[in-house]
Amino acid sequence: MPRKKVRLEHSVEYLSILDKNGKVDEKLIPKIDKDVLLQIHRTMLLSRHLDDRMLLLQRQGRIGTFAPAKGQEASQVGAMAALEMGDWFVPAFRETAAMLWRGIEPANLLLYNAGYNEGAEIPEDSHDLPIAIPVASQIPHAVGLAYAAGYRESDEIAITFFGDGATSEGDFHEALNFASVLKAPVIFLCQNNQWAISMPRGRQSESRTLAQKGLGYAIPSLQVDGNDVFAVYAAVQEAAERARAGDGPTMIECITYRMSVHTTADDPSKYRDEDEVKKWQELDPILRLQKYLKAKKQLSDKKIEALEKELEQQIDTAWEDTHKRIQELTDPLVMFDDVYAEPPASLQAQRQAYEQHLKCEG
Amino acid sequence: MAELNMADAIKLALTQEMENDDGVIVLGEDVGVDGGVFRITEGLLDRYGERRVIDSPVAETALVGFSIGLALYGLKPVCEMQFSGFSYQGFHQMESHAARLRWRSRGRYSIPMVLRMPYGAGVHALEHHSESKEVLYAHIPGLKMVIPSTPRNARALMVSAIRDPDPVVVFEPKAIYRAFREEVPDDEETLPLGQSRTAREGGDLTMISYGAMLQRTLQAADQLAEEDGVETEVIDLLSLSPLDHERFAESARNTGRVVIVHEAHRSYGPAGEIMARLIEESFYYLEAPIRRVTGFDTIVPMFAREQAYLPDVERILDAARGVLND
Numbered sequence: 125m126p127r128k129k130v131r132l133e134h135s136v137e138y139l140s141i142l143d144k145n146g147k148v149d150e151k152l153i154p155k156i157d158k159d160v161l162l163q164i165h166r167t168m169l170l171s172r173h174l175d176d177r178m179l180l181l182q183r184q185g186r187i188g189t190f191a192p193a194k195g196q197e198a199s200q201v202g203a204m205a206a207l208e209m210g211d212w213f214v215p216a217f218r219e220t221a222a223m224l225w226r227g228i229e230p231a232n233l234l235l236y237n238a239g240y241n242e243g244a245e246i247p248e249d250s251h252d253l254p255i256a257i258p259v260a261s262q263i264p265h266a267v268g269l270a271y272a273a274g275y276r277e278s279d280e281i282a283i284t285f286f287g288d289g290a291t292s293e294g295d296f297h298e299a300l301n302f303a304s305v306l307k308a309p310v311i312f313l314c315q316n317n318q319w320a321i322s323m324p325r326g327r328q329s330e331s332r333t334l335a336q337k338g339l340g341y342a343i344p345s346l347q348v349d350g351n352d353v354f355a356v357y358a359a360v361q362e363a364a365e366r367a368r369a370g371d372g373p374t375m376i377e378c379i380t381y382r383m384s385v386h387t388t389a390d391d392p393s394k395y396r397d398e399d400e401v402k403k404w405q406e407l408d409p410i411l412r413l414q415k416y417l418k419a420k421k422q423l424s425d426k427k428i429e430a431l432e433k434e435l436e437q438q439i440d441t442a443w444e445d446t447h448k449r450i451q452e453l454t455d456p457l458v459m460f461d462d463v464y465a466e467p468p469a470s471l472q473a474q475r476q477a478y479e480q481h482l483k484c485e486g
Numbered sequence: 487m488a489e490l491n492m493a494d495a496i497k498l499a500l501t502q503e504m505e506n507d508d509g510v511i512v513l514g515e516d517v518g519v520d521g522g523v524f525r526i527t528e529g530l531l532d533r534y535g536e537r538r539v540i541d542s543p544v545a546e547t548a549l550v551g552f553s554i555g556l557a558l559y560g561l562k563p564v565c566e567m568q569f570s571g572f573s574y575q576g577f578h579q580m581e582s583h584a585a586r587l588r589w590r591s592r593g594r595y596s597i598p599m600v601l602r603m604p605y606g607a608g609v610h611a612l613e614h615h616s617e618s619k620e621v622l623y624a625h626i627p628g629l630k631m632v633i634p635s636t637p638r639n640a641r642a643l644m645v646s647a648i649r650d651p652d653p654v655v656v657f658e659p660k661a662i663y664r665a666f667r668e669e670v671p672d673d674e675e676t677l678p679l680g681q682s683r684t685a686r687e688g689g690d691l692t693m694i695s696y697g698a699m700l701q702r703t704l705q706a707a708d709q710l711a712e713e714d715g716v717e718t719e720v721i722d723l724l725s726l727s728p729l730d731h732e733r734f735a736e737s738a739r740n741t742g743r744v745v746i747v748h749e750a751h752r753s754y755g756p757a758g759e760i761m762a763r764l765i766e767e768s769f770y771y772l773e774a775p776i777r778r779v780t781g782f783d784t785i786v787p788m789f790a791r792e793q794a795y796l797p798d799v800e801r802i803l804d805a806a807r808g809v810l811n812d
């Protein structure tokens with residue numbers, strides 16, 4: 125009956141490939157087609173411009189509350205670009221850049237943020253899930269999707285996004301344990317953006333890293349520089365290979381920063397220092413990628429300027445389309461749609477009574 | 487006396503109770519430094535420090551379960567859920583333990599906790615931020631469930647809830663947190679939990695409502711007086727559990743005609759229970775079938791259509807005129 129030590133060797137790898145000056149570690153950089161890389165850059169920039177525009181529209185009262193992705197574009201686009209379109213994308217509520225990579229139209233995002241359920245419409249052949257607002261609640265869905273894909277002998281895998289705050293929720297822990305025990309082909313992508321509304325990362329958890337929470341469930345887990353699109357891409361690519369080979373889940377903690385408000389209903393001046401924001405601006409994921417692309421002569425200031433103009437125009441057009449669509453979406457009866465496959469008679473009756481009421485009101 | 491809005495009136499209740507009793511602990515997500523997303527707990531951290539005003543990790547099961555632990559020890563936790571739509575992990579702890587520990591321990595333990603949360607539509611919010619699912623809590627034996635309708639009764643109910651020996655769920659109508667002001671006495675004021683009030687007197691028709699919908703109900707009542715010469719009595723429930731059925735029964739026996747208004751879904755909503763009580767106890771006094779104006783049995787739509795979901799004055803008038811003409 126000895127009293128002895130059970131030795132556990134745990135350490136968390138930290139991966140960074142692209143530094144803030146745009147220099148890369150050539151040994152570590154993943155192979156990405158030039159066109160794909162430019163597409164990655166374009167999507168990150170589109171997301172940034174769309175965020176800025178939506179903030180403006182929200183301040184003008186033309187759309188409602190939303191959660192900006194600003195600062196987290198590399199974590200999102202880097203991850204999605206490393207996966208196949210057939211893989212399952214299970215977002216939380218801040219994944220604008222990832223959604224754009226998946227081909228979701230800016231006009232749809234605008235419509236959604238203007239308060240219309242139609243903005244969340246998902247094409248029949250897509251493997252994207254809609255936005256999930258209750259923190260961490262979507263994580264188990266990704267595990268189920270991934271397991272189901274395995275059950276059907278598909279090589280699709282699933283990726284789910286969540287924040288640092290989400291790692292405090294039971295749903296997160298239960299989902300990780302499930303994935304580990306069932307060897308589900310799923311990638312847990314934590315965007316540690318240093319804040320959960322007003323709660324700083326340091327007070328959310330005493331764990332030195334969030335990645336080590338995955339290790340607790342025997343899931344291969346690492347930290348990456350989340351503002352480094354190459355590091356995120358490489359980590360997700362590796363995790364995807366492992367998942368497709370039948371070796372189960374991976375947890376990736378992307379160290380990044382929420383450069384904007386939590387949502388437009390939030391006032392960060394109550395709880396965080398502008399200096400901190402400035403410090404992270406130097407690590408801006410888009411600027412870093414641009415420095416690299418410029419050094420490689422794949423991009424120039426002039427080209428960036430032209431691209432920004434083009435993206436602004438794209439957003440102008442999207443907002444015009446959204447605006448037009450809103451004019452057409454005047455029928456409130458759509459609120460009765462899609463609650464059930466077949467609306468029960470009592471719900472039909474409520475709909476008809478309300479329709480009648482509207483007619484009488486004229 | 488000060489003219490306060492409901493947000494400040496609730497804050498006054500919390501401040502005074504923290505001042506009176508060092509067992510009162512405030513906890514929740516963002517309730518400290520940020521002062522709560524609706525600023526209800528603003529200033530409390532500075533005044534009472536971080537051992538009494540706890541900014542918690544994002545973890546509702548633990549928030550509610552931990553509050554139960556505090557209460558078991560004899561403290562008085564006032565736990566905030568950021569929105570009622572995010573209370574469901576906590577719901578498990580409320581139903582499985584907060585509601586039952588007195589019963590399970592044969593009276594040895596009690597859970598004097600308050601679980602407070604904003605509910606209801608009308609603030610242009612995202613999904614899950616506009617629900618009105620008070621029945622989930624009102625259905626549970628062992629829990630009390632109250633919903634204030636004005637600044638003054640919000641303050642008084644909150645004080646009573648904190649002092650109550652049993653777990654009390656307080657749903658705060660966020661749509662009217664800052665909609666209007668009312669005189670709120672500086673001196674402490676309480677209201678018995680389980681007691682409704684008459685918000686407007688009248689002898690022709692009884693309307694029963696609570697929370698944010700009370701305003702629309704009163705508006706409809708005024709319009710009926712003006713346009714139809716009908717005097718409506720409006721009963722403000724204030725408490726769904728216990729339900730004060732005496733007052734509305736008395737009014738219904740007097741008028742014989744009843745309309746119930748709430749924004750909760752229709753099926754199995756509070757109106758169903760109220761109708762059942764009226765039918766059980768006052769059936770022979772009723773002159774017409776009771777009508778209810780409620781939210782529909784749909785998911786609350788995103789905000790562009792939330793007003794269509796909510797009962798409005800027109801729908802209330804329709805129902806009232808229907809009952810009057812039946």
Ligand SMILES: Cc1ncc(C[n+]2csc(CCOP(=O)(O)OP(=O)(O)O)c2C)c(N)n1
Binds near residue numbers: 568
């Ligand atoms: C279950 C639940 N509780 C509370 C909230 C309110 N809320 C929305 S976001 C958030 C913080 C989430 O922080 P984190 O997981 O780090 O994600 P981030 O917002 O930083 O992207 C909270 C508490 C919620 N949406 N769901």
Ligand SMILES: [Mg+2]
Binds near residue numbers: 287316319
């Ligand atoms: Mg965060």
